[in-house]
Amino acid sequence: MQTRPTRSALYIPGSKPRALDKARGLTCDVILFDLEDAVAPDAKIEARSNLHDALAQGGYGGRLKLVRINGLDTDWGADDARAAAKMPCDGVLVPKVSSPADLDAVADLVPDLPLWAMMETPLGILNAQTIAAHPRLEGFVIGTNDLAKDMGSRTRAALTTALQHCLLAARAAGIVAIDGVYNAYQDQDGLQRECIEGRDMGFDGKSLIHPAQLDTANAVFGPTAEDIDLAHRQIAAFDAAVAEGQGVAVLDGRIVENLHIVTARATLAKADAIAALERT
Numbered sequence: 603m604q605t606r607p608t609r610s611a612l613y614i615p616g617s618k619p620r621a622l623d624k625a626r627g628l629t630c631d632v633i634l635f636d637l638e639d640a641v642a643p644d645a646k647i648e649a650r651s652n653l654h655d656a657l658a659q660g661g662y663g664g665r666l667k668l669v670r671i672n673g674l675d676t677d678w679g680a681d682d683a684r685a686a687a688k689m690p691c692d693g694v695l696v697p698k699v700s701s702p703a704d705l706d707a708v709a710d711l712v713p714d715l716p717l718w719a720m721m722e723t724p725l726g727i728l729n730a731q732t733i734a735a736h737p738r739l740e741g742f743v744i745g746t747n748d749l750a751k752d753m754g755s756r757t758r759a760a761l762t763t764a765l766q767h768c769l770l771a772a773r774a775a776g777i778v779a780i781d782g783v784y785n786a787y788q789d790q791d792g793l794q795r796e797c798i799e800g801r802d803m804g805f806d807g808k809s810l811i812h813p814a815q816l817d818t819a820n821a822v823f824g825p826t827a828e829d830i831d832l833a834h835r836q837i838a839a840f841d842a843a844v845a846e847g848q849g850v851a852v853l854d855g856r857i858v859e860n861l862h863i864v865t866a867r868a869t870l871a872k873a874d875a876i877a878a879l880e881r882t
């Protein structure tokens with residue numbers, strides 16, 4: 603089970619050495635080192651080599667480092683998987699996963715690393731429950747662009763059922779779920795709205811394409827000072843109620859039950875994990 607922060611997951615094309623270098627100083631929680639759609643066919647081999655060198659050089663701190671390989675049905679996928687298996691990364695992100703068998707095939711080539719699944723095909727969404735239950739899987743990253751293309755959908759609202767289905771599957775399996783990208787990377791208001799929507803649905807973070815999107819995702823998906831204060835006060839109120847033989851506390855006119863304490867402790871643990879990451 604992944605416990606590191608996943609508020610912001612930035613795609614970095616393996617074909618862009620400057621961006622690979624710049625990422626060492628960026629405040630993303632997760633780096634999605636991309637060999638797939640951000641890399642042109644002619645640049646695929648060089649991108650794999652760039653990525654090998656960048657990861658070997660290190661300097662990415664405690665960020666979660668995932669390598670998105672090409673699909674095994676392409677000319678590059680199997681070699682990407684074999685190369686990623688030897689890279690000092692935290693997992694392999696498999697594109698266009700439609701069934702657990704797609705993960706089995708990559709797992710055979712990558713024996714020792716966790717797997718993550720791009721959820722971006724209609725069949726994959728329908729099979730989300732069995733994909734999420736794969737023993738090597740640590741998380742979903744939603745591919746809203748490919749999904750919208752395959753479904754013929756023109757709005758994010760049209761994807762709501764698919765997003766919720768993925769979330770249900772992820773939560774049932776206890777894995778991470780990261781929302782899709784917001785393409786208009788210079789539109790901060792639109793990004794903020796979509797981050798809030800994703801957070802309120804239950805996502806753990808947002809996948810991003812440009813450094814200018816980091817602050818918004820980190821702020822929206824991270825606990826605020828008010829969240830942290832409320833969590834402390836809920837725990838204190840509940841402890842006091844329990845000490846008096848009560849099973850329920852009342853705080854600010856609202857009941858506080860054990861289930862709220864689970865959420866409060868999770869909020870504090872998340873804040874601690876973010877602080878620890880920021881120290882690396």
Ligand SMILES: CC(C)(COP(=O)(O)OP(=O)(O)OC[C@H]1O[C@@H](n2cnc3c(N)ncnc32)[C@H](O)[C@@H]1OP(=O)(O)O)[C@@H](O)C(=O)NCCC(=O)NCCSC(=O)C[C@H](O)C(=O)O
Binds near residue numbers: 621622722
């Ligand atoms: C979108 C971009 C092509 C814009 O590039 P550019 O015009 O070069 O941006 P800027 O000049 O504003 O860049 C400023 C500096 O920031 C660095 N930079 C830019 N993007 C990144 C990045 N992603 N990671 C790290 N650093 C980045 C530039 O190097 C500049 O640095 P400096 O020279 O020092 O000033 C570009 O942002 C880009 O290529 N983004 C990634 C696109 C991508 O990865 N697409 C694929 C993933 S999305 C997807 O596939 C989703 C899914 O599969 C689905 O189906 O939905």
Ligand SMILES: [Mg+2]
Binds near residue numbers: 639720722745748
């Ligand atoms: Mg995609």
